[in-house]
Amino acid sequence: MIQTIRVLYKRYSDALLKSTALGGFFARRIKLGSGVSRPQIPPHDNHGFWKDLPKGFCVLAPMADVTDVAFRRMIAKYSRMGAQGGGPAVMWTEFVSADGLASKGREVLLRDLAFTENERPIVAQLFTSKPENMKFAAHLVASLGFDGIDINMGCPDKSIEKQGSGAAHIKNPELAQKVIRAAQEGALEYAQEKSKETGTTVEPIPVSVKTRVGYNKVELETWIPKILDMNIANLTIHARTRKEMSNVPARWEHVARSLEIRNNHKVRNAQGELVQCTTRIIGNGDVTSLAQAHDKIKQTGCDGVMIGRGIFGSPWFFDSAFNAEHDLTIRRRLEIMLEHTRLFMELLGDIKNFALMKKHYKAYVHGWHGAKELRIKLMEAQSVQEIEGIVAEYCVNEKDLVECTLARAQHHTHIMLNK
Numbered sequence: 549m550i551q552t553i554r555v556l557y558k559r560y561s562d563a564l565l566k567s568t569a570l571g572g573f574f575a576r577r578i579k580l581g582s583g584v585s586r587p588q589i590p591p592h593d594n595h596g597f598w599k600d601l602p603k604g605f606c607v608l609a610p611m612a613d614v615t616d617v618a619f620r621r622m623i624a625k626y627s628r629m630g631a632q633g634g635g636p637a638v639m640w641t642e643f644v645s646a647d648g649l650a651s652k653g654r655e656v657l658l659r660d661l662a663f664t665e666n667e668r669p670i671v672a673q674l675f676t677s678k679p680e681n682m683k684f685a686a687h688l689v690a691s692l693g694f695d696g697i698d699i700n701m702g703c704p705d706k707s708i709e710k711q712g713s714g715a716a717h718i719k720n721p722e723l724a725q726k727v728i729r730a731a732q733e734g735a736l737e738y739a740q741e742k743s744k745e746t747g748t749t750v751e752p753i754p755v756s757v758k759t760r761v762g763y764n765k766v767e768l769e770t771w772i773p774k775i776l777d778m779n780i781a782n783l784t785i786h787a788r789t790r791k792e793m794s795n796v797p798a799r800w801e802h803v804a805r806s807l808e809i810r811n812n813h814k815v816r817n818a819q820g821e822l823v824q825c826t827t828r829i830i831g832n833g834d835v836t837s838l839a840q841a842h843d844k845i846k847q848t849g850c851d852g853v854m855i856g857r858g859i860f861g862s863p864w865f866f867d868s869a870f871n872a873e874h875d876l877t878i879r880r881r882l883e884i885m886l887e888h889t890r891l892f893m894e895l896l897g898d899i900k901n902f903a904l905m906k907k908h909y910k911a912y913v914h915g916w917h918g919a920k921e922l923r924i925k926l927m928e929a930q931s932v933q934e935i936e937g938i939v940a941e942y943c944v945n946e947k948d949l950v951e952c953t954l955a956r957a958q959h960h961t962h963i964m965l966n967k
Contacts, residue, residue, distance in 0.1 A: 592736045592739075595781035595827075595828075598756070599828075601638075601852070603852070605635075607830060608623065608636040608638065609859075614642070614907070616896060617660075619888065619908070620667050622884070624667050628867050633868045634867050639671070640673050641663070641673055645674070646684070650685060659899060670696075672696075673758070675699065675703065677711055677717070677723060679727050682730040686732075687737055694753060699731060699756070702715050702758050718771055725778055735754075756783065756784070760790050761788065762790070763789060773809060776815060776825050779825070779827070783810075783830070785832065786832045788833060798833025800831060800847065806829055813825040831845075831852075837858065876954065879950035881912060888908060889932050
């Protein structure tokens with residue numbers, strides 16, 4: 549997979565250098581000025597796969613150092629992505645800096661954009677406050693074969709906001725529109741080049757946005773219309789302000805209001821005609837089960853739900869036909885955890901810290917008597933070999949317990965405590 553990314557990037561770089569319209573590498577950063585189409589008229593209005601998703605879908609949230617290529621592969625396998633009753637409906641990458649992709653140091657970042665066919669449809673999430681870099685990155689992402697581009701306009705991390713990115717966009721809607729427009733233009737430009745090269749019509753990949761309901765206060769009535777004006781394919785709304793971070797319960801009534809705004813909003817299509825807004829709306833915040841997700845869809849009318857922290861250590865989360873508590877023995881749970889650990893080290897061990905896996909251990913190992921003691925040992929381990937040894941020893945010492953499902957182990961503990 550790593551070699552494949554390098555080959556694709558080499559082809560992409562060669563194509564840029566040969567481009568008579570763009571000149572050399574840095575000339576590839578298109579200047580946005582008088583040549584940029586008016587915000588009300590998008591360069592294209594292709595909503596791609598988004599328009600075909602049936603209402604009521606669940607998607608995987610983009611999370612830094614969580615939804616990496618290793619975990620996405622585990623989810624695709626154990627949630628039976630693409631199969632009936634499986635999911636998620638859409639995968640997201642971790643967010644990646646468009647500024648970094650437009651720099652000479654982009655090769656390491658390309659590792660974050662590795663994916664397999666089993667993960668489709670898959671969206672690359674990017675962040676920047678520089679339209680010219682977004683345009684470059686969107687062209688690159690399209691060339692790598694992604695199904696869509698998502699722009700992060702909600703991350704509250706101070707280091708991201710200092711760059712004018714993430715949630716900082718909420719304070720500067722005009723710049724946010726320019727960044728969105730640049731992504732649409734980059735995607736269109738690649739599609740036009742590919743169409744000319746192949747002699748067939750290639751549609752530009754769709755652009756979406758993930759944001760919050762406001763910065764210091766709720767700003768739905770002013771902020772959401774600005775984003776919808778760009779005729780994007782999908783808008784994911786984290787139901788909190790930037791100021792609230794994740795310190796208060798998500799307020800899903802704001803997702804419902806966003807639906808009302810969408811339903812009463814008109815946008816310009818690529819022909820300049822005023823048409824009904826058809827941007828899909830996804831809600832996000834505090835959802836920890838598929839049942840909760842479907843309840844939120846019924847309550848708010850949103851098209852889908854994005855699930856983040858609920859999927860830690862649960863690659864089977866999106867399989868609606870699977871009940872981990874009743875269908876998975878503790879031994880099998882630990883085997884899947886080991887598989888995840890080995891895959892992480894195989895794909896990312898040379899560029900990412902092993903300690904990143906430990907946030908998953910907290911989720912994999914919980915819910916039965918003795919789990920805490922095992923978890924403490926795992927958290928102290930420094931290598932995959934140590935993890936393998938700890939798990940092997942535990943399975944020998946607890947040979948009866950590990951053959952139980954979580955539900956059975958909890959039932960047995962309850963009986964023992966009440967004797």
